Amino acid sequence: MGAPVRSTRAPTYRVHGMDTVIEIEGLRKEYRRIRGSRTVAVDGLDLAVPRGGVFGFLGPNGAGKTTTIRCLLGLVRPTGGRCRLLGVEPAGLHRVIGRVGSIVESPVMYPRFSARRNLELLGRISGIGRMRVREVLDEVGLAERADDQVKTYSLGMKQRLGIAGALLKDPEVLILDEPANGLDPAGIVEVRVLMRRLGNEGRTVFVSSHILNEVQQTADRVAILAKGRLVATGPVREVLTAGHATGLLVRLDDVPEGLRILGEAGIDARAGDGFIRVGLPPADAARVTRALAERGLYLTELRADEADLETVFLELTGGASTEGAR
């Protein structure tokens, strides 16, 4: 794969010359309802996911994240477009499935079997032995309950078991659909650390999520989806700064005096609610502190003015979910 895929319908950020593991071009999926109406779940999606690291796949409910993942894994047939996982289209997926671990929505295991037995049955399909089963159960913190029936597990434990199943093949690509669903705060942190570690090991972790804080802390790159369309993709920092002028936020006791001093120093400054927004990049923060200090005005807070992923996400997706689509 040479040039990265780029959407023509939305702002994108090129994956400069990187080797990609997931390529999606013009992917479209419609669901027909019994009375003939159609629901467009994915509408001409273009996406390229580079090899290695954590890639966040974001979107409100019904944006088409799970449908995209299902298309990639050959569970759902696209209405149009194409997608490739590790260079192969869904028809040839069996050639690479051994290198791909995945969770699609809530992981499903046999409830009356133990976690160990469930994983052994799955592992048997790929010739994976009991030693590896023990390793992954240990890795997700289920070793002590490994022989209990899955039906006795909490939602979080089932989620961990799903992650164990995804890790069982020691995959180079992990596709995780909302892996933090049902986990308690400690579990969420563990999953975040696990994803980061796997990403640092050179594996590609493709994770769909609506917990934006998690993705912001974990992902190297993100793609944001709304109503089945890509609205932004690229490194997290680039997406965060897209459409936002970089600047500084200055908090001090006397805002009007601060505005006057900065204005006299030729620095673009506007009043905010209890702070001053300065039109200088964070690297020029010293100019602000110097100008204020020379006139005997000392600031109480100075920080970069950049949006968090949640703000960007809400701006790009219009802030509304699209329940009803899939």
Added chain:
Amino acid sequence: MSALLASEFRRFRLRRLVRVLVALEVLAIVATGVIVFLTQEYALVGLPDVLMGTSLVLVSVGWVLGASAIGADWHAGHVTTILTWEPRRGRVLFAKIAAALTGVFVLSLVIQALLGIALAVAAAGAGSTTGTDSAWLAESAGVALRVAALSSIFAGFGFGLASAGRNTAVALGAGFGYLVIVENLVRGLRPQWTPWLLQDNAGLFVVGSPIEFPLLGRSTIEAGLYLTAVAVALLLAATGLFRARDVH
């Protein structure tokens, strides 16, 4: 493929429903043995008739096990999990069919063997074993094999319907509706269609006596082949649907 088959066979063996049904059947066999022993009248030479009598139970169990082998997976969503390990749907379904049909066949044979042993012990202790020669043994074995094959064929019917309907209940409901209502109606209203009814062909296949089924106009083997052809057609249709439809 062999790994997938091994996984499905193991899963079939470990299923709770299989274990519960086997336990119930074994319990019934023990009770039968005890009752026969206490009545002190049983003649073992009648074993083939007893085995024929078990066919309704074993065929029903086969239908339920075949249907639930795939219906439970659809209901729970486990089909998605399996397909993320083996995306070739034909292979997945073939492995499940093979495990279910073979499992039901072996199970039916084992149950009949256990019943035969229980009755033999009872007859030897407090009944009669007169007439149990090699011809009797061959006849008994033939009946047991035909009942086991029929159970397996009906497991195929159940599997095919449950796979197409993505639910065990669909297969059980459709099976009951067809066999009890449709076939009885057809038998009454259109007797000339009897040769194509499953119940009549199943009866002939188990009993092995075409004279007792004059309306069918076919041999025991032909009845078995007809039932097998219907099961294969149903399973092929289910496989086609499984390959074509989205999995959620």
